[in-house]
Amino acid sequence: MRTRIRMLAAASAASLAFALPAAAQQPIKIGFITTLSGPQGVIGKHMKDSVDLAIEHLGGKMGGVPVEVIYGDDQFKPDVGVQVTEEMLKKHQVDIMSGIIWSHVMMAVVPVVTGAGKVMVGTNAGASPLAGKACHPQYFSTSWNNDQTPEAMGKFMQDQGIKDVYVMAPNYQAGKDMVAGFKRYYKGNIVEEIFTKPGQPDYQAEITQLRAKNPKATFVFYPGGMGIQFVRQYVQAGLRERIPLYSVFTVDETTLPALKESAIGQWETKFWNHDLDVPANKKYIADFRKKYGYTPSFYGAQSYDGMMLIDAAVRANKGSLKDTKAVVMAMRKKNYDSIRGKFEWNVNQHPIQDFYLIQTVKGGPDGVETKIVRKVFENHKDSYYQDCKMPW
Amino acid sequence: MTWILLFEQLLNGLQLGVTLFLMAAGLTLVFGIMNLVNLAHGSLYMVGAYLTVAAVQWTGSYALGVLLGLLGTLVVGMVLEVVALRTLYERDHLDQVLATFGLILFFNELVAILWGRTALFMSLPSYLQGHIEILPGSIYPLYRAVIIGVGLVVAVVLWYVVAKTRLGMLVRAGASNRTMVAALGVNIRLLYTLVFGFGAALAGLAGLMAGPIYAVQPGMGELILIQVFVVIVIGGIGSIRGALVGALVVGVVDTLGRAFLKPLLGHFISAPAAEAAGPALASMLIYLLMALVLAVRPAGLFPAKGG
Numbered sequence: 001m002r003t004r005i006r007m008l009a010a011a012s013a014a015s016l017a018f019a020l021p022a023a024a025q026q027p028i029k030i031g032f033i034t035t036l037s038g039p040q041g042v043i044g045k046h047m048k049d050s051v052d053l054a055i056e057h058l059g060g061k062m063g064g065v066p067v068e069v070i071y072g073d074d075q076f077k078p079d080v081g082v083q084v085t086e087e088m089l090k091k092h093q094v095d096i097m098s099g100i101i102w103s104h105v106m107m108a109v110v111p112v113v114t115g116a117g118k119v120m121v122g123t124n125a126g127a128s129p130l131a132g133k134a135c136h137p138q139y140f141s142t143s144w145n146n147d148q149t150p151e152a153m154g155k156f157m158q159d160q161g162i163k164d165v166y167v168m169a170p171n172y173q174a175g176k177d178m179v180a181g182f183k184r185y186y187k188g189n190i191v192e193e194i195f196t197k198p199g200q201p202d203y204q205a206e207i208t209q210l211r212a213k214n215p216k217a218t219f220v221f222y223p224g225g226m227g228i229q230f231v232r233q234y235v236q237a238g239l240r241e242r243i244p245l246y247s248v249f250t251v252d253e254t255t256l257p258a259l260k261e262s263a264i265g266q267w268e269t270k271f272w273n274h275d276l277d278v279p280a281n282k283k284y285i286a287d288f289r290k291k292y293g294y295t296p297s298f299y300g301a302q303s304y305d306g307m308m309l310i311d312a313a314v315r316a317n318k319g320s321l322k323d324t325k326a327v328v329m330a331m332r333k334k335n336y337d338s339i340r341g342k343f344e345w346n347v348n349q350h351p352i353q354d355f356y357l358i359q360t361v362k363g364g365p366d367g368v369e370t371k372i373v374r375k376v377f378e379n380h381k382d383s384y385y386q387d388c389k390m391p392w
Numbered sequence: 393m394t395w396i397l398l399f400e401q402l403l404n405g406l407q408l409g410v411t412l413f414l415m416a417a418g419l420t421l422v423f424g425i426m427n428l429v430n431l432a433h434g435s436l437y438m439v440g441a442y443l444t445v446a447a448v449q450w451t452g453s454y455a456l457g458v459l460l461g462l463l464g465t466l467v468v469g470m471v472l473e474v475v476a477l478r479t480l481y482e483r484d485h486l487d488q489v490l491a492t493f494g495l496i497l498f499f500n501e502l503v504a505i506l507w508g509r510t511a512l513f514m515s516l517p518s519y520l521q522g523h524i525e526i527l528p529g530s531i532y533p534l535y536r537a538v539i540i541g542v543g544l545v546v547a548v549v550l551w552y553v554v555a556k557t558r559l560g561m562l563v564r565a566g567a568s569n570r571t572m573v574a575a576l577g578v579n580i581r582l583l584y585t586l587v588f589g590f591g592a593a594l595a596g597l598a599g600l601m602a603g604p605i606y607a608v609q610p611g612m613g614e615l616i617l618i619q620v621f622v623v624i625v626i627g628g629i630g631s632i633r634g635a636l637v638g639a640l641v642v643g644v645v646d647t648l649g650r651a652f653l654k655p656l657l658g659h660f661i662s663a664p665a666a667e668a669a670g671p672a673l674a675s676m677l678i679y680l681l682m683a684l685v686l687a688v689r690p691a692g693l694f695p696a697k698g699g
Contacts, residue, residue, distance in 0.1 A: 037501075038500075038610070038611055039509070039511075039607075039609050039610055039611045039612075041504065041509040041610075042508075042509040042510045042511070045508075045509060045510075171671045171672070171675075193667070194671075195671045196650070196671065197671070197674075197675040199615060201602075201606045201607075201612075201615050201616065202408060202605070202606070204404045204407070204408075204536065204647075205401055205404050205405075205647040205648075205650045205651045206650060206651070208397065208400045208401055208404060208651065209397075209401075209651050212397050225511060225606075225607040225609055225612075228511050228606075228607040228609075229605065229606050229607050232604070232605060232606075233605055236521075236533045236535065236536075236604075236605065237533055238523055238531065238533070254510065255511065257510050257511070257512075257513060258510065258511035258512055258513045258607055258608070258609075259513070260513045260515070261515075
């Protein structure tokens with residue numbers, strides 16, 4: 001017996017010399033897709049840096065087994081996302097997939113991953129079908145459903161008794177979803193709903209119309225570059241003091257470096273902010289700032305969280321992700337410290353979590369920073385989980 | 393109230409128009425004189441914005457930064473012409489489109505490597521902030537008024553240079569009949585480099601003025617480039633006058649469409665239908681206009697004479 005083991009060891013040592021990753025130490029391979037090129041690449045950078053930090057915090061290992069993360073760039077396109085996913089599943093033989101910023105990319109990628117018998121841990125996109133009818137045991141989200149964040153803003157503005165709100169968003173599915181989510185909780189008078197061309201750089205014409213209507217408040221959804229342009233032009237038009245600006249997914253740490261002072265006074269809602277008083281979050285923020293020299297956005301936080309969730313599953317399954325059923329069961333137990341603090345899974349494997357009101361103020365290492373003002377929702381469930389018929 | 397609103401929206405249209413004109417002037421000259429389709433014109437707009445941000449940070453002065461940014465874009469444009477574009481003049485348009493599209497990718501990645509992918513912050517000096525009261529009860533951002541002023545001054549200067557100077561004569565001659573100009577012993581290569589650099593500087597001027605309003609980020613030039621092509625198609629390829637008229641028409645039509653089309657439609661069709669059709673139609677309006685102009689005057693409103 002002993003000689004046989006010794007011989008095996010000798011044989012495997014010999015084979016090691018020729019082929020490096022021998023079967024004994026198969027690393028855990030994680031395929032992580034985000035957008036790394038183009039104007040949206042800044043979001044991908046926050047996510048990638050956070051994943052790298054998570055792996056560093058884990059000592060490069062999950063459940064004692066070395067981890068390898070393979071990054072893929074979806075270029076903001078669903079077809080490219082599917083192509084990259086297939087390459088990861090077939091060529092790189094990844095054990096699990098994660099990442100993805102955009103709902104339309106996620107909708108295209110999830111069937112490919114689940115079809116291959118693997119688990120997808122979404123770390124941003126919150127497409128409503130995946131929270132409802134199209135929910136799947138092999139799909140987990142460490143973020144939220146799209147509607148929840150504007151729902152929180154709607155609730156806050158309703159509670160404040162703010163009347164006469166002017167609503168603006170880009171004219172595409174997410175824009176319509178955000179306005180629908182907002183109106184689910186805001187019941188006051190909406191002066192006007194304006195949908196602008198996606199990617200539009202100049203809003204002066206719309207802002208002039210807005211000023212003429214003289215609303216009590218403005219609610220907008222303008223992600224990425226659109227938000228930078230809209231907020232700047234809103235401030236330049238002298239409206240910041242006259243008509244308070246409330247928004248979702250518009251002012252965060254990816255756009256703040258370009259907005260600086262013009263963002264001061266902006267109201268947002270989020271499930272998380274960098275100043276959230278949770279030990280796991282404090283460690284993440286402190287080490288992230290030290291390593292990269294900037295403050296991460298929620299995109300990064302969710303991605304860090306995704307890696308910790310995967311680690312919990314690997315630990316529970318003794319260093320392997322081969323048994324998909326066992327992986328799903330372990331993830332449902334979520335035996336890890338989330339950056340959002342304690343949370344429960346809903347039946348659709350989306351978090352039931354708190355939402356906060358956040359304001360941009362002077363201060364912090366960059367001159368302007370976002371700050372939690374108060375909690376808006378406690379244990380908020382999304383509006384689609386009832387359509388999800390998933391056995392637990 | 394509504395008249396003031398209309399006036400303000402016309403000003404907004406004028407401001408968008410002059411920005412488009414600065415872009416279109418260079419593009420149409422390059423197309424008219426060198427017969428070059430330059431998709432990378434938007435990249436020069438981006439280069440102008442980035443160089444100015446860098447120069448403002450470096451010198452600490454906005455005025456000096458603007459000057460350096462302009463000169464920098466001029467140099468980048470001339471180098472680009474000498475190194476990359478010169479070989480493309482004799483090729484057909486498809487080759488030019490492919491090559492200049494490659495340049496777009498090159499410039500976008502280059503600025504991402506040099507400055508990162510995060511959009512940059514570009515502040516305005518205090519003397520350009522604030523508002524002016526143009527009509528009683530109508531306040532307008534000072535900076536946007538300055539853009540209108542600069543655009544109009546550039547248009548006048550450009551008209552003077554092209555219509556009244558020897559250089560302008562060569563430019564016009566080059567647009568009409570390149571072979572003849574070369575046969576007369578004019579150094580056409582140098583003229584090309586100069587015109588291209590000049591067009592680049594105009595694009596850079598548009599970019600650096602757009603910087604404080606829009607996001608200075610990789611790919612910012614492509615957002616405006618399509619509208620610029622619409623402008624030169626409407627105005628007539630190769631014609632500065634056409635570029636000016638086309639730019640103002642596109643600017644005003646686009647702005648008024650975005651502002652008033654939905655309420656206007658509401659008078660004729662049901663509110664939900666207007667809600668859906670208004671924004672869609674408003675974003676198509678300039679393309680419909682282009683189609684109309686092409687149907688009536690296929691060479692544009694003011695085609696450059698000759699060929």
